[in-house]
Amino acid sequence: MTAITNTFSTDQPFLSELLSAASSGSIQLPDFQRGWVWDDNRIKAIIASVSLGYPVGALMCMETGGEGVRFSPRPFEGVSISNTSPSELMLDGQQRITSLFLSLKSQFPVLTTNEKKQEIKRYYYLDIKKCFDPDIDRFDAIVSVPEEKVVTSDFGRKVDLDLSSTDKEIENEIFPLNIIFDGNKSDEWQMRFQEYYDFDKEKIKFLFRFKSEVITPFQKFKIPVIKLLKDTPKEAVCQVFENVNTGGVSLTVFELLTATFAADDFRLRQDWDKRRAVFDSTDPVLKHLDEKDFLTAVTLLSSYNKHISKGSSISCKRKDILNLTLSDYCSCADDLQQGMIRAAKFLHTQKIFDTKNLPYQTQLIPLSVICSILGNGFENSAARNKLSQWFWCGVLGELYGGANETRYALDVQNVPAWINGGSEPVTVRDAGFYPTRLLSLQTRNSAAYKGIMALLMKAGSIDLINGDPIETTTYFDQAVDIHHIFPRSYCIKQQYERRFWNSIINKAPLTSRTNRIVGGKAPSSYMASIVKNHGISSHNLHNHIETHLINPALLEVDDFTGFISDRAKKLLDLIQAAIGKSVTGRDSQEVVQEFGGHLQ
Structure with a gap:
């Protein structure tokens, strides 16, 4: 038995290491990834989780340099690099790492959106006092301020919070998160805090508690990373991505x-x-x-x-x-x-x-x-005739409705060879149509239903009134659709069985104008109306009706049962001609029971 080897490794790097790798370009994104889309509240929520040491989910990366998969990379949002080749690409975790990078590492305001999906620019801070208040959720200790670092109300007339300088940050005891992984700047801010309060012992104790309980957990926060090895095949990358990236766009x-x-x-x-x-x-x-x-x-x-x-x-x-x-x-x-x-x-x-x-x-x-x-x-x-036979075998045999890759391959190999004198392709050989299937073809959801209607138009099916063929122009300009020959309301009134009157046997492609004339009348009635009101002779009307594979004599006497049997036979003849083989079972016991006689 062949040994199964892993296509991945696992690690738990510090968050600071991941953000530095994103900043340097050693970790980038594959170019197929969608853009970063998280809003202000989601950014605050993930910051809160990290500050408490809560897990934020595993990431998935892929080594670059393999022979099987080569992606065009692009840097994370907010990272400015050029011509840097990454050692890894992040397949899952873009939204989380981008949000943390922009809020904790970048020195620029974060371009995000508010609850109303309006674009806003924000810097993120921690309210130190609120971090220690057991009655305040950590999410509410995350402070999001505008680009100018001043929060106002009353249409800008009232300043509620001013963080526009380091001293004002310290005065409000609010720590800027974008220096939390910069040791020098963080130390300078803490030293300035002690100086600002003249090295007050209580304030120093307060600051050291914040450093110990909040800043240090940030710096020690680790995220599990699953790394696909560089020789992982493409199909595995695609499948893995779709399995793990449930919150993103499917790859x-x-x-x-x-x-x-x-x-x-x-x-x-x-x-x-x-x-x-x-x-x-x-x-x-x-x-x-x-x-x-x-x-x-x-x-x-x-x-x-x-x-x-x-x-x-x-x-x-x-x-x-x-x-x-x-x-x-x-x-x-x-x-x-x-x-x-x-x-x-x-x-x-x-x-x-x-x-x-x-x-x-x-x-x-x-x-x-x-x-x-x-x-x-x-x-x-000759080629066109064989192509047509193959096509209709696929349609009327209803052979292209499931998993089709194997049939695709067989037909692409065998149909051209068959056209050039080879053996019959599998789709032609497999195709069959059973007569009672006509009764279950009730809507256009079926491929066979659509196919028979197309075959009717191919066989003739000219307009009942003016005799125009249903070609491209009439098909689009005169709203041709599939309508009942014995109208629905008439059949219901006569208490005919639905499986007969709503089946494809009782339907034909007609223009909307013709269908309005048919209305809910008996066939004998609407035929008389057409002759009387539309300048067409009874003889010509009969000819037009016959192009739909309908016996007009049966319509003239409203013989529904005779019509169903007669048209079913003609439709089966039409199907036989299309697939180039006999429709078996036309005289079977089941057919006789359903139709009251054979359909030969």
Whole structure:
């Protein structure tokens, strides 16, 4: 058995050592970390905890210099350094250490916010008397004063506290916290305190008690630090960060790669923003494509290229994305961008125009990679037919709804090979559709539901009144949506079973205008109204209705049962044509029981 070795070490440095390391730049932050955001009260609260020797939680750092992880560093807020290479990066603890550094180490006012989220600048002090009052919470002994070190009221007309000089600090017996770790300045302040009170014994005793019970605990305060060793792999860094940094922003693979690529002076975020703008301006179907989708697809394409050249396996799991090199990214990103644009074009041919009606957002990832691999071959009719079959097998077989990385890899490897004469891909082989599934397709939450509606539009589904095809212009300009053929209110009144009348069998893509005309009327009634009021012959109306795979003769006599059976058969024929294989069980006992007969 392989020995398991730790990827970390532990230590308990003094707080003063950590703050000095932050000040010198030997400890910095990875560039993916968000900015410092703590407000005035949270700063006072952590100062109070330290002053009492209470734990403030462990920190997590990572050694730099390893081969596996290279991040672009940045100094802590308030630290002025340049061209300093850190020995460690802090993964968890930025807010705490920054707050303590700014309030206890920096000589500048702390730029923070108040309860109203308004920006304020503050210096922090300890009220010595309140530190010894057992009835006063230590939080209330922390004094936060404005930049000018004068606290006023009555719109500035009344001075409540003036700490604008050392003598005034001593007069009010309030100690400045930003000198607590500066031995020389702290000693000078204490000597000045004794001089100010003419070496009064009681005041000296009072001061020494403060030094012993408050200042010394600050100086002896230790914080536990977990240090990830420099050879810790990226996936471990990412997982550990997400486990421990529950109060911060979750570290995504995109953020981790952004920080990694920044070490080579490549701005991944800016690159993605440019590509995102291209996708947004290209097609609405790419609207919800995000940076993780893009990285997954880049990893798939890069992995496929290596598979072709080296025979390695194809994979796009989390660890594969994290191990994507800048060279891999740059060599594949442009090709993938074009593949995504081709994928959008393909979806248009399938009558899928936007994300609302895209069956699986996840399937867009392998589709884009396959389109990248096909290149100009994407335009070949035979290739397009096989791509269409694979796509609809994924949708109607409902195969892209769970964990998909393995299926991505298999399809990216097998679909291009299949198009070029290879064996059938696993998604085509696995796909199946059982007839009674039509009854459970009740809402657009299902990929199969959206897919069947797109297939209906692909098959025809012209507007009942004017006969316009539901192409891009009508789809966007005339508010096409999915509506009942036997209207909902009519079905309820007739006491038809909901599982039939609300299923996809009783639905079609119609314009909002047509749906208003249909209203809650019986089909025979609204068909007569259309002929009478909209200048269309009965013959043409029948032709328009038939493009929705509906037998108009059944509507004219309001035959709901006959309609359900007849349209179910036609929808199953449509599905068979799309997936390129038979729908089994059309004459099964279950089907006969549900529909009152077979659906052959």
